[in-house]
Amino acid sequence: MKDLVPIFPHLLAFFNVSTVILLIFGVVAIKNENLKKHKRFMLMAVVVAILFLIVYTLYHMEVGNVAFAGEGKIRWFYFGLLIAHVVGAVFILFMVPMTLFRALKSNFVAHKSLAKKTLPLWLLVSVSGFIVYFMAFHIWPSKPATQIVQLLVGG
Numbered sequence: 622m623k624d625l626v627p628i629f630p631h632l633l634a635f636f637n638v639s640t641v642i643l644l645i646f647g648v649v650a651i652k653n654e655n656l657k658k659h660k661r662f663m664l665m666a667v668v669v670a671i672l673f674l675i676v677y678t679l680y681h682m683e684v685g686n687v688a689f690a691g692e693g694k695i696r697w698f699y700f701g702l703l704i705a706h707v708v709g710a711v712f713i714l715f716m717v718p719m720t721l722f723r724a725l726k727s728n729f730v731a732h733k734s735l736a737k738k739t740l741p742l743w744l745l746v747s748v749s750g751f752i753v754y755f756m757a758f759h760i761w762p763s764k765p766a767t768q769i770v771q772l773l774v775g776g
């Protein structure tokens with residue numbers, strides 16, 4: 622499993638992008654009154670979210686926190702975005718199952734009214750997740766905390 626850890630951030634970013642695409646396809650489907658496609662795309666987005674949570678937990682159990690190497694004002698932007706991302710993620714952790722269960726119980730009026738809040742927040746969390754990943758792993762890459770500890774203790 623340890624060998625896979627370096628690819629986890631990229632996998633998580635892939636899940637974020639996939640979520641955005643699936644949610645957009647799902648909304649387009651219901652706007653076109655195609656319930657079958659809407660259901661299929663939204664259930665796929667939920668499966669991707671579950672995979673995301675599993676990989677996210679494994680990654681952070683292994684690596685701990687990831688240091689951000691950017692300096693100056695960009696740190697304010699990065700940590701502001703990261704806080705918004707984490708707070709939003711906590712909300713959607715409850716909102717997505719509630720939105721889904723309302724639909725699965727055929728309570729579509731209640732489903733639609735909650736879904737109109739869940740959807741933009743879910744998109745925001747997925748897009749901000751990708752931006753945070755891109756900043757921390759591509760523009761200002763740094764070594765994960767455990768690697769820094771290993772370097773310091775000579776492991």
Ligand code: HEM
Nearest residue numbers: 651656660663717720721724725729730733736737739740
């Ligand atoms: C968590 C997953 C889901 C999300 C985020 C979601 C999102 C949405 C959104 C945003 C709308 C309103 C679109 C508009 O602006 O007109 C909607 C409508 C609808 N959704 Fe979902 N959906 C999900 C799962 C499902 C599932 C699994 C079903 C089927 C069992 C379903 C059935 C419907 C129906 C029938 C409507 C139309 C309601 C109406 O216009 O009265 N949705 N959904």
